[in-house]
Amino acid sequence: MxxxxxxxxxxxxxxxxxxxxxxxxxxxxxxxxxxxxxxxxxxxxxxxxxxxxxxxxxxxxxGEQRRAPEGTLENLLALLLGSREEVDAFAAAGASAGGRLSKPVEDSEWGMYGGQLTDPDGHIIDFFFMEAPQA
CATH class of the missing domain: 3.10.180.10 (2,3-Dihydroxybiphenyl 1,2-Dioxygenase, domain 1)
Known part of the structure; x- marks a missing residue:
């Protein structure tokens, strides 16, 4: 497939x-x-x-399928971005366009730099940058 x-x-x-x-x-x-x-x-x-x-x-x-009630998590979209600067720009653009930073942009213990944005309808976008592992 x-x-x-x-x-x-x-x-x-x-x-x-x-x-x-x-x-x-x-x-x-x-x-x-x-x-x-x-x-x-x-x-x-x-x-x-x-x-x-x-x-x-x-x-x-x-059939009996129904859309999740408002306030219920339906999914989480994760986006790997190309740089720390892209992460910062993505956070700023989302916040200024009506989204909410639901998790601040920061470094994580997994070697990632990113945050989490909630869109106006409650959908969550996890966005981050991760350095390529060194051999």
Missing amino acids: AVQMVFPNHAVADVARSTAFYEALGFERNPMFSDETTSCMVLTEQVAIMLLEHAKFDEFLV
Whole structure:
């Protein structure tokens, strides 16, 4: 099996607000897979987050499946960034675009430098930089 792309799907209250937030983080909206209830936010050629307003998100659920209640953790997206400076810039962009630093940017015992950002809908983004191991 060869996975070609990954599309995490996030239920959001306001697709325009969420789109603006992810654009501030450097994601690009793909208009081909976006409309008034959905934004396809491209991070790389292999990763794009689908922002789906609640009713649209619910259309993908079957049977007894339900969207997690507000305040319940649905998932945690982790992003490896290219430098400490990119970590700092990501934190600043997220905070100024309506996100909340849920964990401050700092060095960890695992040799990583990063923090955690909560988007306006409560989705968590763990972002960090890690030096390549020395041989």
